[in-house]
Amino acid sequence: MLNRTVSSLFLSILLAMAVLPGCVTLEDRQRAAAEDRVSYRVKSGDSLYSIAWRFGLDARAVAQWNRLQHPYTIFPGQLIFLSPLGTAQTQTAQRSPAMPQTSRARPIKPYIPNHRVDKPSPVKPPVAKLPKQQNTTTTSPIKISKPPQATPREIKQVRWQWPLKIKHHSSAVYQPATSRGVQVKGRLGQSVFAAADGKVVYSGNGLKGYGELIIIKHSDELISAYAHNRKRFVPQEMWVKRGQKIAELGVKAGEKDAVLYFEIRKFGKPVDPMAYLPAL
Template sequence: MIETSNKPFRQRALLALTILVLAGCASTPPAPVQDRSLGSRHSATSGNDRTPHGSYRVRKGDTLYSIAFRNGMDYRDVARANGIGPPYTIYVGQLIRLEEQRAEQRPVAATRPVPSRAPPRPQPSPQPAQKAPAPASPPAAVVVTKPSPAPSRAPEPQRSDSTSDSAIGWRWPAEGQLVARFVSGDQTRQGINIAGKSGDPVRATADGEVVYSGNGLIGYGELIIVKHSSTMLSAYGHNRRRLVQEGDRVKGGQQIAEMGSSSATRDMLHFEIRRNGKPVDPLGFLPKR
C-alpha cells in the first residue's frame, strides 16, 4: 500500500523536475540577445564608416552653398568635384566629396613632368630606317593634349569676375555699434558683429539671390546666405526671424531678417563676406561710417 501510494508522488516529482529542466533551458536565450546587440553596434559603426574622411553626407535642409560655406570652400569647386551642375541640386543621403579638388591638383602637377619625358622620345628618332617622322607628329598631338589642362585654370575667369565685384554696391546690413572685428586665420572671427536689439531690421548688403535660409550650420543660428556674383557671398547669422527663402531675389537695403540672439549670447548680427569661399574682412568692402 505504501509503494502504490508513493507512485503518484514520484510521478509528480519527476514531472516537477522535468518542468524545472525545461525552464532552465528556456532561460538560455539571453546569449543570442547579447549577440544581436553586438551585431547592432557593429552595424552602427560600419554605418559611420560609410562616410569617408573628407566627405559629407547630405542632410535635410542642406544646400551645396551651405556645405561649401561650412567647409570654407568655393561652391563651384564642390560642384566640380562631385559632377554637379547648375542649379546644383543635391539629395538627402548623397555623399559629397570635399577633397576631390586636391586629387585634381595632382594630375596638374603630374603634367609638368610630362614635358621632361618628351626629350627621351626624340632620342629614338635617330635610329635608322625608322625615319618614319610620322611619330614626330604625335608629339605635336601630345602637346595638343597638354593644353587641355588650361581649361582647369578657371582662376582666369574668376579674376575677371573679381573686377566686377568692385562694382557691387555694398552697404551696411544693420545699424548699431561694431562690437567684434574680422581676424584673418581665426576660425571664431571670420566676420564682424554688429550690436542691436531683438527685432532690429537686417538688410541685404547688396543685390543678389538667397542661396541658403535655415539653421543647419552650428554656431550661426538662424542664417541667411546671399550670392552676389559668381565669386562673392554674404552671410547673416544669429537672426531672430528669417524673412526670405532660398531662391528669392533681393535688392540691396531690403530687409531680409530680424536681428536676434540665436546661438549667441546677445542680440546682434554676425556678418560675413566670402570671396571664392574664403572669408574676407567685410570692412574692406563696406562704406566708411
C-alpha cells in the first residue's frame, strides 16, 4: 500500500511538471514528431538569445513558438522548438558560423517576421479645370513632398558609438566576406565598450567560434554582439550604458592579432554595422 501511494505521488509530480508554463508538453512532443519540427536541447550557460543567435532567429519569435513569457527563463535539458507549429520543414536554414547540430537533422527556413511597410504608389495631384468661356487662370498643381527616409538611428532612438577606440579607420576596420559584421583591430587587453545602452542577454563562451562573447539587447529590434574578448566584466541580465567598459580585447583562437568581432542584428538577422555606427 505504501509503495502504491508513493508511486501515485511521484506520478502526480511528473504530471504537474509537464504542464508548467514555458515547458514543452507531451502533446507538443507528439505534434513535433508528427510534423518533424526542428528543436534544440538547452545546455548549461545557454540563454534564449544565445540560442536565437546560433540559428539566426528572432528571440521573441522563438519565445512565442515555445510559449515562453518574459524574461524567457529556460533550463538545461529543456527542448526548444526552432520553428512555428504547422510549418513545412523542407527548405534550407541560414545558420551562423560553427553552430551545433540540432536534435533533428532536416534543415528548415527560419521564421522571419514581416516588418516591412510597403511604400504607397505615387499619386498625381489633380489640376482643376475651368470652363473655356471663363477667362481665368488655371489652378497650379499641388506639390507633394516626399517624407524623409528613416535612418537606423531614428528607428528606436538608439545612439551608437564604436566599441573600440580607433585611430586609423582604413587599417583598423574591415568586413569579412563571410559575415555581415566588422572586425576591429586593437591592442591586447584594450577596453571594449558597449556600443549603445541596453541589457546584457548573454555573457559566456558557449557559442563555438565566438570565444568570450557578450550580446546586448538595445530594443525590441536591435541587438549587438562582441566576440573574441580576453575577459568579460558584465554578467547576464545587467543593464549597461553606451560607452561603458564591458570587456577586454583578446585574440581569436589560431590568430596572432587582437581583433574584436562586432555585429548588429535586427529581428535576428545581421545588418551592416557601418549604417548604424558614426562615421570615423
